[in-house]
Structures are given as C-alpha cells and as structure tokens.
Amino acid sequence: RSSWLLLAPLLTPPVPVITAPPCSLCPEGAHRFQWIRNLVPEFGISSSHVKVLSSPAEFYELLKVQIKTAKQRVVMASLYLGTGLLEQELVDCLEETLEKSLQAKGSSNLRVSILLDYTRGSRGRKNSRTMLIPLIQRFPEQVRVSLFHTPNLRGLLRLLIPERFNETIGLQHIKVYLFDDNVILSGANLSDLYFTNRQDRYVLLQDSPEIADFFTELVDAIGDVSLQLQQDDTVQMMEGMVHPYQGDKMAYCEIANRRVMEVINSARTRQELLHAKTFHNSQQGSSLLSQQGSRASGGLKPEPDTWVYPLIQMKPFGIQIDEMVTETLLTEAERDARIYLTTGYFNLTQAYMDLILGTRAEYRILLASPEVNGFFGAKGVAGAIPAAYVYIEHQFYSEVCYLHQQERVQLQEYSRAGWTFHAKGLWLYLAGSDLPCLTLIGSPNFGYRSVHRDLEAQVAIVTENKALQQQLHQEQEQLYLCSGVVSSSTFEQPNRYVKLWVKLVTPLIKNFF
Numbered sequence: 001r002s003s004w005l006l007l008a009p010l011l012t013p014p015v016p017v018i019t020a021p022p023c024s025l026c027p028e029g030a031h032r033f034q035w036i037r038n039l040v041p042e043f044g045i046s047s048s049h050v051k052v053l054s055s056p057a058e059f060y061e062l063l064k065v066q067i068k069t070a071k072q073r074v075v076m077a078s079l080y081l082g083t084g085l086l087e088q089e090l091v092d093c094l095e096e097t098l099e100k101s102l103q104a105k106g107s108s109n110l111r112v113s114i115l116l117d118y119t120r121g122s123r124g125r126k127n128s129r130t131m132l133i134p135l136i137q138r139f140p141e142q143v144r145v146s147l148f149h150t151p152n153l154r155g156l157l158r159l160l161i162p163e164r165f166n167e168t169i170g171l172q173h174i175k176v177y178l179f180d181d182n183v184i185l186s187g188a189n190l191s192d193l194y195f196t197n198r199q200d201r202y203v204l205l206q207d208s209p210e211i212a213d214f215f216t217e218l219v220d221a222i223g224d225v226s227l228q229l230q231q232d233d234t235v236q237m238m239e240g241m242v243h244p245y246q247g248d249k250m251a252y253c254e255i256a257n258r259r260v261m262e263v264i265n266s267a268r269t270r271q272e273l274l275h276a277k278t279f280h281n282s283q284q285g286s287s288l289l290s291q292q293g294s295r296a297s298g299g300l301k302p303e304p305d306t307w308v309y310p311l312i313q314m315k316p317f318g319i320q321i322d323e324m325v326t327e328t329l330l331t332e333a334e335r336d337a338r339i340y341l342t343t344g345y346f347n348l349t350q351a352y353m354d355l356i357l358g359t360r361a362e363y364r365i366l367l368a369s370p371e372v373n374g375f376f377g378a379k380g381v382a383g384a385i386p387a388a389y390v391y392i393e394h395q396f397y398s399e400v401c402y403l404h405q406q407e408r409v410q411l412q413e414y415s416r417a418g419w420t421f422h423a424k425g426l427w428l429y430l431a432g433s434d435l436p437c438l439t440l441i442g443s444p445n446f447g448y449r450s451v452h453r454d455l456e457a458q459v460a461i462v463t464e465n466k467a468l469q470q471q472l473h474q475e476q477e478q479l480y481l482c483s484g485v486v487s488s489s490t491f492e493q494p495n496r497y498v499k500l501w502v503k504l505v506t507p508l509i510k511n512f513f
Contacts, residue, residue: 372421
C-alpha cells in the first residue's frame, strides 16, 4: 500500500471570506507601506527596540535567558517541542522560573501558555506532550498547553492516514516566543536542530507591550479552539466549544474565524486610538516646546521610526491577510526595486510565481540545495522529497529562461556542510537604495501549505532607521553568502537527477508539502 495514495483525497474548500482590496501604495519612503494598517494593527516602535539574531545558538541562549527573567507571562507557539536534552533544559528553565515565582509571593502571577500542533506534538511514544505533562501536574493553575487540531483532518481520512503523513493535511505552524513584553518572531521550532545547526531567522522586539499583548491574545484565541492537554495525557475541548474533528466543521471554522478576527480588529482599533492620542499630545507638546524651550522635550516619547504589522494567514478559517499583503507587495514593487526572498521549501503558489515572473522588480530567491533540505536522507518516501523540490525548482527555472528573465529573476541555493536550511521571509530594497526598508519574518514559506492549509503568522517590519536597515541588510548578506547562483548546469549534476516516478507524483502531491 503506497503512503502517497492516502494523500490523494482533496479536502472541501475552506470557509470563504470577503475582504476589500488594500489601497494603493503611497509614494514616499517607508510611509508608502502604511496601507497595511487598513487590514491589521500598526505598532509604531523605536528601532532601538529591534535586534536581529543570526545563529541557532544565539536563539537558544536568548530563549533560556528570557524564560529565567520572565515575571508575568511566557507565551510560546511552535509546531512542536522536541524531546532531546536541549529541549529538556528549556522545560527545566520553565519549571525553575515557575517555582521561584511561587516561592517569592506564595501565589504566582506568572502564567505560561504553550500552543503546539496536535498531530506533530503527539508523534511517537516520547513526544511534546510527555515533555510538558510534568509542568501541568506541578503547576496546574499557571500552565496551559493547547494542541491545535486542523478541522480538515476528520472522519475516514483521519482513520486512514498514518502518523507523520497526517501532518500533511494541516498544522499549527506559527512560531512566536514572548516573555513579559519581549517578543521573538522566527520560523524556528523548539527542537535541538533549530538550536544548533538548522539555519533560520530570528528577530527580538524588546519592551514592546502592545505587540506582546497582541500575540498573547492571538495565541489565546487559537488555544481556545484547540484541545487542552490534561495531567493524565488526555485532551479535551474547553466547555461549550465545538470539537475540531468530531463537531460540525463549518460551525467550528466560523467560531475560530470570529475569535481570531476579534483579536485583530480590537488591536487595530486600540492602535488607531493610541495613534490619534499620540498625535494630539505631540501637537500639544510641540506647542509647549515653542513656549518653554527645550526643557519640555525630556518628557516626550520619541517619535517611532519603525512600524510592525502582524500578518495572519489561516485559510481553513477564511483569514487571508498575509496572502493579500504579500501579493500586494510583489505586485506594487517598482522597477529597479530588489526583493530578496528566501524559503527553506521552494514550492511557491502559482499566484506568487506569476507575480514574480510578471512584475518589474528584481528578484534574488534563496532556497535550499538538496543536501541542506530538512528531508535529506529521510527514510521511506519522505527521502524523495528533496528530489521533488529539485524538480519544482527546475520547472520554475525553465520558465524563467523561457521568458528571458534570467537577469531579473535569479535563483540561489544555500549550501553549508553539516547544516540544514529553514530560513524564510523577504527583504525589500526600494529603487536606488542599498539598504532594505521592509522585511517579512515569521512562519510562512510562500508555498501552497502556508497559504491554504496551515495556521501562519509573520510580521512586516518597516523602518526608516539606517542602523536597523543595516542590521537587516547584514542578515540578508550573511545568508546569501552561503549560496551559489543556479544555472542550467546546476541541473546536470548527478545529485540533481530526479527519478521518473518522482516527476510523475510531484504534481499530484506538491500541495501537501
């Protein structure tokens, strides 16, 4: 029995959503992207609060430090938590922090909320659930573990598809790690590979309470429609909540849509009011300043030079904000603008491919060479996935050549001995600029799964600050330095040979990985 055959059933379409198209881009500088706030909350911050990390080890050490110093909240959303020694050390850090919090006050204010995917987090006898159960048993009032189960995996499909392959139907893929008012956005999971030799991207937003509140509320909303892990390793839904795979699918998706959109819209309203109040106060402040001189300036908060926009994509719930913003950015990018786009799994949607091939900006697309693909060397049919990605890459490259776009659209393959590649996102350089003014960073891979199947979140960070632009530029350069340009000779190498059966199967199953 071929496992591929179990992936054949096409799922019913998701709940439809009606959204208005965003307005046109404004003409000047970073402010040309303010149209995004028509869709999501806009958080204005100082660029000094943004730190770009570069390595898995730096990411891991930061996680531990942030857990140990947290006083009010720890909120972590990931695909899964691994089961090795490094992951156990993270759990131990959580336990120590919770213990200290109890000892300090008798009753702790610290709350820990962890959101993982049900199927991935339940894989194997030792899994994410067994790693976290001791925390729930020891601190039942302070720790919540939610396991999201896609509503699309149900009925006969759920019974037939074996463990591991059931993850192809849909996942909780958001990666956000926040501690009090500090937020880490990344594409990295909580697993030893992502702490050692699996290259990803990571950005720390420090002392950003409004952003931390938003992502806390978002994780809470998804948690509320997820299965709750119990002390005996069973799971149950919150009282009165529709079950994701036993209850009515349409009703479940409508409730989930409503919960998530409430978070987005209420935060957007709050930020608009805050923006109006800040503007009013700054007008008063400037008037006072003119009357009293520079003494008044000490009490004024510095004007933000960086704006953060959370972009959510949950197509099963009819939420397509990230898709809409990404397509608009690709569509409106001007001639001589440069877009550096990276994905660990090169499997772009047809819409994204059409925009890249049909628009005016220059593209430098970074993707994984077969040897640094996360599936390289995997057992069984999963071991053929890198070859499937090579086939998809070759098809896209052939289309680029057919359209004579090789100068404008360039593919580059990341290659680094002993490492795998998982970085995703983009950097946008306006025409005539040597530094990026916008980056997208988070969980989406720009593929079919990210757009249609999984729960995703990333942020658009727009900045006018040259020092932060330089940080983002250096991050981009560091990743691209480990790459080689793809040419027709690339696909003539022996390690790029794709077997006939892989070529035949890839079009049928490419929407599942």
